[in-house]
Amino acid sequence: MFVDKAKIFVKGGDGGDGLVAFRREKYVPEGGPAGGDGGNGGDVIFRVDEGLRTLMDFRYQKHFKADRGEKGRNKSMHGANADDMIVRIPPGTTVIDDDTQEIIADLTRHGQQVVVAKGGRGGRGNTRFVTQRITAPEIAENGEEGVERWVTLEMKVMADVGLVGFPSVGKSTLLSVVSAAKPKIAEYHFTTLTPNLGVVDVGDGRSFVMADLPGLIEGAHEGVGLGHEFLRHVERTRVIVHVVDMSAADGRDPYEDFIKINEEVKLYNAKLEQRPQIVVANKMDMPVSEENLALFKEQLAADGKEFEVYPISALTRSGVQELLYKISDIVESIPQAPEVEGVVETEERKVYRFEKNEENDFTIRRDNDAFVIDSPSIEKLIKRTNFSTQDGVARFARILRNMGIDDELRRRGAVHGQTIQIGDFEFEFDEKQ
Template sequence: MFIDRVRIFVRGGRGGDGCVSFRREKHVPRGGPDGGDGGKGGDVIARVDSSMRTLLDFRYRQHYRAQAGKPGQGKRMTGRNGEDTIIKVPAGTVIEDADTHEIIADLTEEAEEIVVARGGRGGKGNYAFRSAVNQAPRKATRGQPGEERNLWLTLKLIADVGLVGLPNAGKSTMLRSLSDAHPVVADYPFSTIDPVLGMVKVGKGESFCMVDIPGLIEGAHEGRGLGIKFLRHIERCRVLIFVIDLAAEASPDEAYRQLIEEMRQYNVELVKKPKLIALNKADMIDSESLRKVNDMISGGAFDTDVFVVSALSKNGLDKLVFKAYSELKKLDAMVGKGTSKSNDTISE
């Protein structure tokens, strides 16, 4: 099951209480104060773990608390600090305060971490309150409570290339043909209800990550169909491939305009990303229809490079893949990062 948005509660550990104690030794009948401070409470830390792919684990556990600090002891011994609680999250997780809606962090790199709830300070022992006028204080303070908050965790998949299209356009078939992924393929709309990632090999030692985004319909930016839930995954894709069904009732240019408009309504920055068009299912139309498609392309109906392909028979896919890889390399040259690590993030 693919889970990409969950609400959790986190609480830092309470600080340990300070200690009231007096030095007691042989031949020292009235030793001074020696009560130690309490230990600090543990923090709750969110840390990226590359082995995680979804937020499914949080479906079964929503409360995370760090360990409390230990109380201080005599002989000015400070209590032990509470152990931190580590919350493992997949790369691409956005952490938001559920009450204030403040974005706390956007974690994208392996082992990247942030403290989401700090532990409380330990209380002061009576040794800290000694003075010239009060040499035997019987005062100590309690440890402070840890920070607590409700959080939204939202996963935005990180991929180099995203496949975007209307339902049943052949995106899943294309991903199966190009990568090691095995998404569900069926002859009905919304056969893909979860994003699916796959690695596409380009040459010897060269590859990039591709994601199949579930089909978008009119009104997706308002939440219709699978809507906003999956539009957000497009935000981190560096290059977009619009997969359009040539055998559908809608004309290719009309389908393309519909997809562009849905993305623009959701986030205008999405349409500024590098994009390619794959006119799919060329093996399912006759020669006359194919001629009209070529006339449409040569007539300037599209604003970017167009490839007529068949995902099922793999015809035309090589040129599409190399063009997508070329676009990724251009982006790498611009930002000075490696293809496998760089990604474009759009602020909300």
């Protein structure tokens, strides 16, 4: 089965907690703090493996979570960082953030990789909080949470040549006679529902990969029929081979079909209009095909369209070898991979320096009798603060005071004992602090 789209959940590993510890050597009185930092959580990394051809594995495993970093150790030793989680994906996979629909990465080459979920930093141990005034701090940070997100994977077939055309024009038959591929062939529309790949041996030492792409119909760029399920694969091909049924089966007009297909491809992605295209007049073994081909060429000339037309019969293999030579010549003359839209980005970790006053990093609003503080940096600080120690609570209060939150609460009318809410965390306003 061919699977070219999947939605999965990824989460970077949480950072390990920092440790509160003190030196206890026999001959070292008042030895001081010795709690080490926690280790960093592992990243979730997508890496291209050319041995994969589908996204089938992601139908059975949809959650990928990296390991957590180890906690800090005694004697100021750092907890071990967690190993990264490597997730193998096939070449031609686009990674999209499911919430924002932004492209995270467009991966095409073997070994190419991208970090899709960054692991959290390890928390700092109490050795990091020594000051001239506080020489034995009982403060340690919790590890930072790893990034989590839902992502959509879309695989676009990596082929040199893509066969396009209306359903039942003979694309699958052509692929079957020029390669060892065995696509399903039958006399009804949409026989091919998923792309089929075949390696074509030209016979003169050259070869290329050809893809039989599902047929499309008018309105495909808007998702009609197989729509985008077909068109996304055209983006990856270096040469478009447009197969037209010259027998005019079912009363269709070959030239009208040709125009409609090109229009759908153009509306989906205007850049594809610049992709090299060969027109193949198939089913020339039928009685009316010669007459239709002559008319087809006249219509091309009348509209000023310059396309070479190769008459063939995939059934009898007439003209097929000449077509393969031409395709191979074009494949050799263009870049190894077509230009595709997409970027490769790695997420940069944002570090908050809580001890410094950050202007406009928070907003305060009234909710009945409570004051609600909205601030991403403070919510992150809450998750990293260990409130089980008095020193940890005092540090949290000091940071809020240094940011100007206490003064702003007073200005807005907050009084001693009033409820203050930050995310899911609630506490009472203390004028004595």
